[in-house]
Amino acid sequence: MTSLIACHECDLLNRETVIPPGGKACCRRCGALLYRRTRNSLDRTLAFTLGAAVLMVVANLFPIVELDAQGHRTSTTLFGSVRTLYDDEMRSVATLVFATTILMPALETGAMIYMLLPLKLGWVPKRLPAMFRLVQTVRPWSMVEVFMLGTLVSLAKLEHLAHVVPGVALWSFGALMVLMAAAAASFDAHELWARVEATGRRAPRFSMAASNGEAAR
Amino acid sequence: MTTMTAAEAGLLPCHACHLLHRPSQVAHGLVCVRCSATLHLRKPDSITRVWAFLIAAYILYVPANVLPVMETGSLFGSQTDTIMSGVVYLWTSGSWPLAVIVFVASILVPGAKLIALTVLLISVQRSSTWRPHDRGRLYRIVELVGRWSMLDIYVAAILTALVQFKSLATIRAGPGAIAFGAVVVLTMFAAEAFDPRLIWDPVRRHHAAHTD
Amino acid sequence: MLRTPIDPGISDIPEAAVEQKRGWTVSLVWLIPAVAVVIGGWLAVKAIQDRGPTITITFKTAEGLEADKTKIKYKNVDVGVVKQIAISADRTRVVVTAELVKQAAPYLVEDTRFWVVSAHIAAGGVSGLGTLFSGAYIGVDIGKSSKRQQQFTGLEVAPVVGADLPGRQFVLRGPELGSLEIGSPVYFRRVQVGRVLAHELERDGTAVTVKIFVDAPYDQYVNPNTRFWNASGIDVIADATGVKIHTQSVVALLLGGIAFETPADSSVVQPADEQHVFPLFPDHSQAMKRPDVEVVPFTMYFSETLRGLSVGAAVDYSGVPIGEVKSIGAEFDPATTAIRIPVEVALYPERLRSMSRETVAKPTPAERKARLDGLVEAGLRAQLRTGSLLTNQLYVALDFFPNAPKAKIDWTKTPPELPTIHGGLQELQATLGNIAVKIEKLPLDQVAMDLRQALQSLNRTLQSADVLVKRLDTELVPVAREALEESRRTLKTTERTLNTDGPLQQDLRGALRELTRAAQSLRVLGDYLASHPEAVLLGKKRE
Numbered sequence: 001m002t003s004l005i006a007c008h009e010c011d012l013l014n015r016e017t018v019i020p021p022g023g024k025a026c027c028r029r030c031g032a033l034l035y036r037r038t039r040n041s042l043d044r045t046l047a048f049t050l051g052a053a054v055l056m057v058v059a060n061l062f063p064i065v066e067l068d069a070q071g072h073r074t075s076t077t078l079f080g081s082v083r084t085l086y087d088d089e090m091r092s093v094a095t096l097v098f099a100t101t102i103l104m105p106a107l108e109t110g111a112m113i114y115m116l117l118p119l120k121l122g123w124v125p126k127r128l129p130a131m132f133r134l135v136q137t138v139r140p141w142s143m144v145e146v147f148m149l150g151t152l153v154s155l156a157k158l159e160h161l162a163h164v165v166p167g168v169a170l171w172s173f174g175a176l177m178v179l180m181a182a183a184a185a186s187f188d189a190h191e192l193w194a195r196v197e198a199t200g201r202r203a204p205r206f207s208m209a210a211s212n213g214e215a216a217r
Numbered sequence: 218m219t220t221m222t223a224a225e226a227g228l229l230p231c232h233a234c235h236l237l238h239r240p241s242q243v244a245h246g247l248v249c250v251r252c253s254a255t256l257h258l259r260k261p262d263s264i265t266r267v268w269a270f271l272i273a274a275y276i277l278y279v280p281a282n283v284l285p286v287m288e289t290g291s292l293f294g295s296q297t298d299t300i301m302s303g304v305v306y307l308w309t310s311g312s313w314p315l316a317v318i319v320f321v322a323s324i325l326v327p328g329a330k331l332i333a334l335t336v337l338l339i340s341v342q343r344s345s346t347w348r349p350h351d352r353g354r355l356y357r358i359v360e361l362v363g364r365w366s367m368l369d370i371y372v373a374a375i376l377t378a379l380v381q382f383k384s385l386a387t388i389r390a391g392p393g394a395i396a397f398g399a400v401v402v403l404t405m406f407a408a409e410a411f412d413p414r415l416i417w418d419p420v421r422r423h424h425a426a427h428t429d
Numbered sequence: 430m431l432r433t434p435i436d437p438g439i440s441d442i443p444e445a446a447v448e449q450k451r452g453w454t455v456s457l458v459w460l461i462p463a464v465a466v467v468i469g470g471w472l473a474v475k476a477i478q479d480r481g482p483t484i485t486i487t488f489k490t491a492e493g494l495e496a497d498k499t500k501i502k503y504k505n506v507d508v509g510v511v512k513q514i515a516i517s518a519d520r521t522r523v524v525v526t527a528e529l530v531k532q533a534a535p536y537l538v539e540d541t542r543f544w545v546v547s548a549h550i551a552a553g554g555v556s557g558l559g560t561l562f563s564g565a566y567i568g569v570d571i572g573k574s575s576k577r578q579q580q581f582t583g584l585e586v587a588p589v590v591g592a593d594l595p596g597r598q599f600v601l602r603g604p605e606l607g608s609l610e611i612g613s614p615v616y617f618r619r620v621q622v623g624r625v626l627a628h629e630l631e632r633d634g635t636a637v638t639v640k641i642f643v644d645a646p647y648d649q650y651v652n653p654n655t656r657f658w659n660a661s662g663i664d665v666i667a668d669a670t671g672v673k674i675h676t677q678s679v680v681a682l683l684l685g686g687i688a689f690e691t692p693a694d695s696s697v698v699q700p701a702d703e704q705h706v707f708p709l710f711p712d713h714s715q716a717m718k719r720p721d722v723e724v725v726p727f728t729m730y731f732s733e734t735l736r737g738l739s740v741g742a743a744v745d746y747s748g749v750p751i752g753e754v755k756s757i758g759a760e761f762d763p764a765t766t767a768i769r770i771p772v773e774v775a776l777y778p779e780r781l782r783s784m785s786r787e788t789v790a791k792p793t794p795a796e797r798k799a800r801l802d803g804l805v806e807a808g809l810r811a812q813l814r815t816g817s818l819l820t821n822q823l824y825v826a827l828d829f830f831p832n833a834p835k836a837k838i839d840w841t842k843t844p845p846e847l848p849t850i851h852g853g854l855q856e857l858q859a860t861l862g863n864i865a866v867k868i869e870k871l872p873l874d875q876v877a878m879d880l881r882q883a884l885q886s887l888n889r890t891l892q893s894a895d896v897l898v899k900r901l902d903t904e905l906v907p908v909a910r911e912a913l914e915e916s917r918r919t920l921k922t923t924e925r926t927l928n929t930d931g932p933l934q935q936d937l938r939g940a941l942r943e944l945t946r947a948a949q950s951l952r953v954l955g956d957y958l959a960s961h962p963e964a965v966l967l968g969k970k971r972e
Contacts, residue, residue, distance in 0.1 A: 004228075004237055005235055008232065008413075009357075009413040009414065010353065010416070011222040011223050011414040011417060011418070011421075012220055012221075012223075013222060013226060028220075029220065029417070030417065031354075032353070034235075040458070043458060044458045047459045050462035051461045051466075054462065054465040054469045055465050055469070058468070062472065062476075065375075065379065074379055074380070074381055076375070081374050081377070082374070084381070085390060088377065090377075090389075090395065092395050092399075093374070093395055100367065101371075129251065129252040129253040132233065133233050133253070136233045140364070140409065141405075146367045147367075149365075149368055149371075150369070150371025150374075150375065153319060154372045154375040154379070156315050158376070158379065175465070193234065193236075193251060381498075
């Protein structure tokens with residue numbers, strides 16, 4: 001008994017197979033990634049996500065970089081940078097930066113923890129589907145790695161202007177970027193749903209009536 | 218070997234969790250049983266929406282490159298920088314790796330994205346069967362790479378926040394940054410609105426027509 | 430990519446064969462969030478530990494201050510940052526909340542002072558230009574008290590003297606402030622050694638108190654005998670001795686200043702205490718005036734105009750100032766129904782005594798009376814004299830006038846009356862009188878006699894001269910006539926000889942011609958020899 005999956009790029013029906021851990025399945029026709037199987041997916045993802053959450057807090061509280069120009073020092077946190085832009089009448093840019101570097105990563109991490117932690121502890125959280133969709137929606141908009149590169153470019157630009165001292169938050173953001181990428185890579189939606197189902201069967205009040213593929217209203 | 222698409226089989230895939238559903242009587246308002254995402258055969262009004270986003274992005278692309286992105290002020294005068302002039306400055310001041318990075322991220326990528334999406338859109342609108350694999354790959358690249366054009370915005374944000382030395386040097390983000398941010402956002406929306414399955418539908422029909 | 434054969438029609442979703450991991454199995458991956466938590470926690474703890482004290486400072490205005498940006502600096506080292514700026518509850522002041530670094534905690538004592546440093550042009554120069562680049566900052570002056578404090582009232586201007594500057598403060602009291610202001614310099618021997626800290630009008634409005642600060646080591650030159658005076662601007666003293674101009678420096682001219690000096694004969698060497706009160710004199714001469722202890726007052730009545738005599742004019746004795754005019758009054762004399770003008774003077778015999786080479790003992794009043802009576806007997810009188818033609822000021826001179834009419838000191842009046850004598854115009858009259866007397870004494874009759882005799886002898890001389898001239902005329906003239914004839918004949922002969930065509934002439938001309946020809950041939954020979962020098966030996970060649 002195999003189940004089918006439709007390729008999200010070319011709509012071809014592919015049959016799901018069991019793949020070894022660490023492998024991935026691609027569409028036969030167009031080569032798009034269908035799903036992947038990671039070892040110990042949910043635990044890993046949860047671990048990465050928790051670490052990312054801590055780092056996110058640290059990265060936002062401490063200054064990213066300190067600039068020392070002839071004795072005058074300025075430093076900024078990420079939020080401080082957003083605030084400067086906002087005060088400078090660049091409200092839209094400030095909102096954009098805030099959304100892509102603070103809000104979306106926070107939402108993504110938060111939603112992931114919301115889903116995975118209870119599952120780890122043995123119960124299905126309410127509104128899990130909404131959270132799942134939130135993660136899918138938010139993920140393309142969380143651009144921490146681009147922000148990292150942007151910061152590095154800025155630092156390189158400022159290097160000859162003044163003395164640049166990288167702050168705690170810079171390293172935190174670097175680690176955060178790595179952890180979030182790792183979390184996204186190790187996340188296996190299939191295993192998630194399988195775990196949800198398994199947990200739901202044990203605790204019947206959290207049931208998901210999807211066993212016959214009937215489209216629900 | 219017969220292949221079938223979900224559309225041909227009459228199945229509705231969930232775009233979020235990829236669960237297949239059998240259609241029911243009601244045509245609208247169907248949601249996924251697993252994750253409650255709205256079910257569609259194809260992304261609704263994909264072509265129209267992508268055109269809308271693309272045209273807006275094209276319009277804003279001009280001020281994004283013409284208007285200054287950063288204004289540097291000091292006791293000795295103020296200077297405005299567009300994206301291009303920033304790249305040129307980086308190149309001429311010796312840090313050419315930075316110049317390359319900024320050029321690729323802020324000029325090449327958005328431009329290429331616009332062109333690529335336009336090509337994809339036109340090809341889909343004309344139901345072309347030209348090289349579907351490459352077009353699919355193109356779409357994948359566009360999706361992956363799109364976010365990196367936000368680079369210049371972040372550079373401007375950091376520099377603005379840091380270089381606030383009163384009379385010695387101050388940096389402000391200029392109106393070009395707003396336009397540029399809008400272009401990036403619009404192209405990302407456009408890429409998201411584009412339904413790549415539309416590339417393969419004409420191929421399928423063509424194939425079906427010819428194998429019958 | 431796995432290729433699987435597609436079997437359409439199968440739409441069963443298989444059971445997910447998932448192992449439920451019960452309980453907490455720890456795998457290595459959990460190290461990552463654990464490490465993240467540890468690092469985050471450590472950073473948080475460190476941040477809290479590093480946090481320094483929070484204080485509030487109130488100012489009149491928040492100009493130049495920005496929350497989260499304005500720094501607090503001590504000796505140009507960052508010691509804190511302004512966090513919040515708010516308006517006080519009673520809306521009179523601005524409350525600035527600032528966070529300091531941990532090391533700054535012991536600085537927060539009762540007399541620590543805070544002020545805003547911004548670019549500032551004031552008396553004494555421009556300061557704080559660096560703040561144009563970096564923005565204003567709050568300066569700190571750490572106090573010496575040991576009582577801790579968290580709320581401070583900020584100063585509106587920087588304190589003139591830091592609390593740690595070595596030196597001493599003194600207090601001066603003067604009749605008026607003059608052109609002194611905070612920061613005005615204090616000079617000693619024309620070197621700036623301190624500055625004015627503050628000034629205040631006294632409560633009862635009778636004097637002005639000026640607080641000054643003298644830097645170490647110059648503060649040891651200030652002892653209780655030191656005199657301070659207001660050295661602002663230019664002192665122009667125009668009195669009976671002439672015109673004097675004094676100034677300390679250009680700075681003092683502009684800003685005002687105080688100078689001090691210790692009189693040479695001062696015996697005290699102990700430096701003055703902190704906050705010792707000194708009087709502030711209006712100018713140098715007043716300051717250095719020795720307070721005359723022994724004052725002997727006298728009254729004088731002058732019969733001429735007192736225009737040009739002012740209070741404070743000197744009383745001289747043979748050119749040495751020994752007193753001064755204290756007051757010029759007016760009194761009505763019923764006896765003569767005229768208004769008399771008494772001039773009260775004060776004599777300071779101490780001045781004369783201190784100038785004498787031997788130590789002279791102070792006389793008793795009886796001795797003094799006797800001495801003065803004796804002097805007046807000998808002709809000592811008071812007289813008005815012009816001190817300086819420039820200023821037309823008068824002064825009182827005590828001098829001896831042998832011809833003065835007899836007078837006596839009237840000891841019955843208080844103050845006693847000294848006899849006076851007329852001033853300068855009378856002298857002139859006396860001199861003229863003397864000349865007239867001398868002229869009278871001349872022997873004019875004798876002179877007239879001598880003159881008549883001289884004229885008579887002159888007459889006789891003229892007569893003899895006349896006779897001499899007549900004789901010359903008759904004897905000398907014919908001889909002279911003959912001499913003239915001879916000379917005329919000689920001249921004629923000479924003329925004939927020198928005629929142009931005479932034989933002498935012709936001979937001369939011939940000689941000249943010969944001479945010219947000889948010269949020509951010599952020249953030709955010379956030219957030949959120059960080109961053919963061997964001709965001297967070999968002779969001329971046949972050409």
